Amino acid sequence: MYKGGRIIASLIIFVAFLTLPFFFNLGKANAGPDLPTYASSSDSQCVEPAAYMKANHMQLLLKWRDSDVRDGNSVYINSQGKSFDISLETCVQCHTTQATKNTVGVNNPALNTSDQFCVSCHNYASVKPTCWNCHSGPEGATK
Amino acid sequence: MAKVEKAKLPKPEEISNIDYHPPATDWMDTPTEFKPGTYCWGAKEKDLLTLGLPNPRQWSPADEDWKLPEGWETTILDGIAERLAKYRSFKIFMDICVRCGACADKCHFYIASGDPKNMPVLRAELIRSVYKKYFTKSGKFLGRLAGARELDEKVLKEWWSYFFQCTECRRCSVFCPYGIDQAEVTIIGRELLNLVGLNIDWIAGPVANCYMKGNHLGIEPHAFKGNIESMCDDIEDMTGIRVNPTFNRKGAEILFVTPSGDYLGEPGIYTCMGYLMLFHELGLDYTWSTYASEGGNFGFFTSNDMAKRLNSKIYAEAKRLGVKWIIGGECGHMWRVMNQYMDTWNGPADFLEVPVSPITGTRFENAKSTKMIHITEFTADLIKHNKIKLDPSRNDHLKVTYHDSCNPSRGMGLLEEPRYVLKAACNNFYEMPENTIREKTFCCGSGSGLNASENMEQRMRGGFPRANAVKYVQEKHGVNMLANICAVDRAAFPALMDYWCPGVGVAGTHELLANALVMKGEIPRVIDLRGEDLPGKGGNE
């Protein structure tokens, strides 16, 4: 007794599972996250260099929270000696977007309906920031 | 040929002093030791000739030269290739073991010897290493790193030693997360060994007997009838009733097949007397056969083909005699064969009918294809329907425990039927500890053809875990009778009990049933089937 049919069928299902990502993304361009255009000029640097910010912004925000809320220190001095106000306002000064400016993303138009600047990358990497659980969103802050 | 002295059996204290520390050397570098008392004699020339099996010659495992045939390596490797193509089980079991070790302390031979090659995983590795070397790329290129090794005479001797230290009991397979069954590996390993004439005498002898004379013990038809009739005399002495069984009778409704251990030697014969009394009391229309006078099948311990050759007699005889269906007696590996192999080998049994108990009308749907039922299924059904009268107080001097035979428990699932019969026939019944019964039962240590006498030390070791569980209930409940449904058990346990827990007797289930069976018109019973006085029912009545 071979039960060959069942073996083949199971293998097809197995291979289908493995190649699911290939089919799921079939025909879509790999455009990366839909990066918003920033309100301020692009020549200025963020509070730290971009590479550092990309990987460590959440650690920086955490440090800011502790510094401001727990230690009462509301000034951050960056690695180049420049001072910044510890406040989401500081971020939002540059990192703000308007829905109109936001070109429709190629790969995630459906999700990227908010104009909060974090969303696009965070959705792309499927990381949920918990900032807005407590803080009102940036559009509220700018009002 | 070296003359081998009969080995002296060590004392229980020596055997139970077990060293579980593995040797310092890697198992591939640890030589196989042939210590007298721990292995069986080699198969005899005449038996292999009778059966037409390869490489018949006189040889002894104690010799340096095993007189292997020219080009034996090719024979073995071709044999492996052939079996890989024939058995998916073999292929898969060779490929997927992760060596987690869960099987290690499940094997009675490992528990009682501490020899790591008796761990099922390593026993399989003995052949897996050769498989890897010759049949997988990783083994070919990485060699020992991948656990592969060359086949040479030392390896072959190692196989012989350890495949004849496995009783094919399948206990390891219950615990293996992938269901790897060492019995399957041993079966195939022994087949390979048989290709170059390496069987043991205690298997090849009975197989030759069974092939020519119909049963393992080589009892010829007239002697067979004589044996049964002398049991009938004993029954008459005990009950005053003359039982008249028939032999090779055409037109009987039922063919009865039981292992030959039941009609030669104690305590097997008492079980046989039990069958005779029960069938007589029921007025069952059944016959014995002298041609198919063996339920057991030592061919199963030789090779697939040999097992089929012996097994063929049962259906052939059922057909010749024109019976409607078959009842099988109490035997262990016999029921693995009847349950899992017979129909595939020698079926379909379309000339038979689905078994229907003539007494209760119960239709045994569970045997609708093989048309063969186990006697405890038959008897349990009788008791359930109140068709036999039992006086269990006749067994009151006994405190009974029950040993599940390996094969009926793990190759069939016959667990409740014998218990039901025993509990109806005996008032004092005690189970052994949970992890040593039912599907986790321990082997008697002498199964799969290892119940010879020259390997007594090995048998006493192998049976140690079983005996130890018996000893537990002996101490706790005063158990003095070990009931079972296996002829090898009945042959092997008396010695094992005497060795590890003296005072515990051994009985087949139907012996105890027949003790309790109240027969129509019987004289008051003052003795049991063994001819011993029944306490409380003594002669002054």
Add this chain to the structure above:
Amino acid sequence: MKALLSFLAVIVLILIATLGVDVANLHFLFGIIIPYLAFVLFVGGFVYRVIKWGRSPVPYRIPTTCGQQKSLPWIKQAKIENPTTVLGVIVRMALEIFFFRSLFRNTKTELRVGEDGPKLVHGSAKWLWFGSLVFHWSFLIIIVRHLRFFLEPVPYFVQLIDSIDGMLQIGLPPIYLTDAFFLCAVIYLFLRRLALPQVRYISLAADYFPLFIIMGIAISGILMRYFFRVDIVAVKELALGLVQLHPAIPEGIGVLFYIHLFLISTLFAYFPTSKLMHMGGIFLSPTRNMMSNNRMVRHINPWNHAVEVHSYAEYEDEFRDKMKKAGIPVEKE
């Protein structure tokens, strides 16, 4: 010794990836060619192995029965441990595959020699079951979680698993429970292999190697997430490029990521040639995946060849006189 060799092999693999990416700048090789190759080897090798198994028949129906058979109607059958229906087999297999039913039975046998002689004690031993269950389930969840790198948009079930797994928000980013479980389990499996003399004795280099490589994968992944962060947007771009068949190497992904990827690739390529195939083999194990209805339905063996038998006629020829004398009926007078 065998463990050391395997450990060194994994170190060499890590060095290869480090040198290849950091020194030789072979990003394209380590980021694209090797992963593709590994994937093809994995899928191809897996299918090949399973088909190879499937080409051998199952000549006999040999389930290991672990419970009461179906016999008389009033005796309760163990419908899962001794199944006679397809459903029973499916449940039995599911229990085996998802919950490691057989391993759950595991006992530990100890020999205690006291005044009243030797005693064997068969106690329950669930650690191996627990450890491997944690290991395999964590592994599965981690793989599913990683789908967030391969799918865009990220499906809801992946997000859900991710948020459950990351529910312990200690610091940032949240610690994945499975990361901790996985690492502990793999270390447990390694230590038990080393610490139990019996298991160490049976272990081959081929048993340590996958453990080390998996350990390497887990550690590199954990380092990337919690300690030496890499740009995960770039990582996702690389991963998506692979599955969209438009592979590209984004700038600025650290070497740690390439080590992680190379170890995974090695594991994938190695998988079909090794014992890791137990993943496929368990489904085909004849002692578990068959119904125990032997006496009800005949099982067919495709190579069931004829064998030489000793017929009744031959038997009677030999014993006719003796049979007649004993009054046993014969065919030919």
